[in-house]
Amino acid sequence: MGVIPVIELRLPAGREALRSLKAGDEVLLSGDVLTMRDAALKRLEELLAEGGEPPFGLEGQVVFHAGPTPPAAGRPAGAIGPTTSARMDRFLEMLFERGVAATLGKGPRSAEAAAHHRAYGAVYLAAVGGLSALYGGMVDEIEPLAWEDLGPEGVFRVRLNGFPALVAVDAEGADHLEGRHSRYRRR
Template identity: 70%
Template sequence: MSPVKELQIPPDIGELRSLEAGDDVVLTGQVLTMRDAALGRLDSLLAEGGRPPFELSGQVVFHAGPTPPAAGRPTGAIGPTTAARMDHFLEMLFDQGVVATIGKGPRSAESTAVHESNGAVYFAAIGGIAALYGGMVVAMEPVAWDDLGPEAVRRVTIVRFPVLVAIDSSGTDFLASRHARYRRD
């Protein structure tokens, strides 16, 4: 197993393309939360010829809807939501310059080609360990669309946040290969 790679975002964004499916990565830096409602709104806005009120170029998007502050930290619990549900927004995000996403679970088979053609990366985190991930968040600030509540766009500062390269920039799907490895027919 390859050693854990530590990346600072945004400074190390250029190194995303060198990551390979299956790499364990520790992320430190800033990510934007966007999930169903915010992605839907962005989609409508772009369709009408509008521009989002925030910069997406070079950003890492975290598909997450955090809980309110608790235990003296910016969020009590934060974790990835189902990435596959966001697959139909991937082209849009990559067109806007997004370089990577964080979510949970496998993405669709079709999405691997979308990652390859855009040189983008999908990081998988583990669903349901949000109390632990909450301890890796040092700041969380509103960015846009507060009316969406937990689905608003927020800038989250994470420190040593562990993820797995589930789809690399050449479109290799790691999770699918692991499922096949342990399948018993």
């Protein structure tokens, strides 16, 4: 893995810029992403169903499935990191319809999710769960954007600085993690 060159990405970057990424590529993310997890996605779904519009744009954005801790140790989040993305697969098509270019999270996605990535040409970037004290040092700024009543589940603009991730599902729908599991499977 160490010999694979790391691709540095400036965010936000639209789908076209991410289309050349291949499942298994290692990336370093810098720039702005939006946090959205369970509660914010549910609220977005309800809002859109009523014909409303969210108070932030999603076109070309990377949605980070995360809920940070409060500021600590002189940094914007003491700890921040990805939460399980598969839990939010039911909201994926809604995000892609609004122009979201990628999600950033952790863990495997469903087969249905892979199909959505292929259909919309979007990618899924996976980080490792539970490295959040380290990841907290790779965030320059956190600004609440909307729905602050949701607490850590609100929408935050997070400015990343060299945040490492893996392309787990690419724009063709190829799933990297699935292949990795079969490679080490001994049953």
